[in-house]
Amino acid sequence: MDHLAVKFRERANDIDEEGKFPFANMKELKESGYTSLTLPKEYGGSGISLYELLRLQEKVAEGDGSTALSIGWHMGIIKNLSEKRIWKEEIFHEVCEQVRQGALINSAASEAQTGSPTRGGKPQTTARKDGDVWIINGRKIFTTLSPMLDYFIVSASIEEQDEVGNFLIPRSTQGVSIEETWDSVAMSGTGSHDLVLENVRVEAENLVEKIVPGKKGANGWLLHIPACYLGIAGAAQKYAVQFAKEYSPNSIQGSISEIPSVRQKIGEMELELMKARHFLYSVAKQWDASNEEERTQMAAVLSAVKLAVTNGSIKVVDLAMRVVGARSLSRQNPLQRYYRDVRAGLHNPPMDDMTIEILAKNAISR
Ligand SMILES: Cc1cc2nc3c(=O)[nH]c(=O)nc-3n(C[C@H](O)[C@H](O)[C@H](O)COP(=O)(O)OP(=O)(O)OC[C@H]3O[C@@H](n4cnc5c(N)ncnc54)[C@H](O)[C@@H]3O)c2cc1C
Structure with missing residues (x-):
């Protein structure tokens, strides 16, 4: 990781000045096997501990903060799912398989109307059941890593029910697009653009988890x-x-x-x-x-x-x-x-x- 961090540091100024997404850094992290380190061993990962993950993340950030924060979401989400096994095992297994091959994942929870999701605001993004599929509409802000994400975990209010769910949405799904809105002076290379969802249709099982907005667990x-x-x-x-x-x-x-x-x-x-x-x-x-x-x-x-x-x-x-x-x-x-x-x-x-x-x-x- 020391070797990669040095390279990241050399590129950091350009990434920041031009607000570019660090594609080269991400490619090298993938090629080095870094992005699958938190996968469970039985699914082809290394199942590293939280302590090990943080030591590595600190090192990446010494090279480039934007790269570290971006990849940190992916690494952490996979670690959390591996520990808690809250998703249906077949879905989790499939995601792990894709991650092993280089796929990246992040959660798109923030919205302009709710502000930080930790405050308990109900998502304006909606999910409507139509037979066996969910139809999702809405807009998320601050979607870090969006230029390279393969999966989005999108929080949405379920219509006609007083419930909120997390939906797993593959990038390739019709109706998914990214609007390049990120113009922050801090962490400018995180590609935290808007995720736009227009009549996005996913299978019933893509509702991976029901959540209570603002409920604080230990994470x-x-x-x-x-x-x-x-x-x-x-x-x-x-x-x-x-x-x-x-x-x-x-x-x-x-x-x-x-x-x-x-x-x-x-x-x-x-x-x-x-x-x-x-x-x-x-x-x-x-x-x-x-x-x-x-x-x-x-x-x-x-x-x-x-x-x-x-x-x-x-x-x-x-x-x-x-x-x-x-x-x-x-x-x-x-x-x-x-x-x-x-x-x-x-x-x-x-x-x-x-x-x-x-x-x-x-x-x-x-
Ligand atoms: C670099 C970066 C990367 C990010 N990446 C992601 C990501 O990948 N996915 C994602 O979903 N989000 C991401 N976020 C968004 C982040 O999680 C927050 O949603 C976002 O920063 C907005 O938080 P806020 O406190 O500024 O906004 P708000 O919640 O709108 O708060 C603004 C102000 O109002 C006050 N306020 C608002 N509501 C309340 C309340 N109910 N009680 C008390 N005070 C209140 C706050 O204290 C604050 O002073 C990212 C943010 C940054 C900066």
């Missing part, structure tokens, strides 16, 4: 999100430390790495990263060592990890830019990209205010 796989932002922060720290060791203005002897105020910032970055890594990886190991019942008790700590690591990462990038000074604002400088990318973490689930509320509730009820 270890979502830790791919903080792992991504931690990777970006790690890259920022490396850049800033290297800069501090090399930059030698003629007002001083030696480099700025010997100046107390710069050392203070470098030490603070190190402390933030240490705290973030310990929290993230100890909880990941706890997840790996827990049984299904124990995992259901981990929702609060998983949310807390996301909040702490993401905000810690934002702080690290900020400190790195203070070390480097105004050069960090140059378009050629990776720090300005890290600065924009790392902030996207605030808007990935779960959101900070919801986490704080859960923690407050737990503390008060105790």
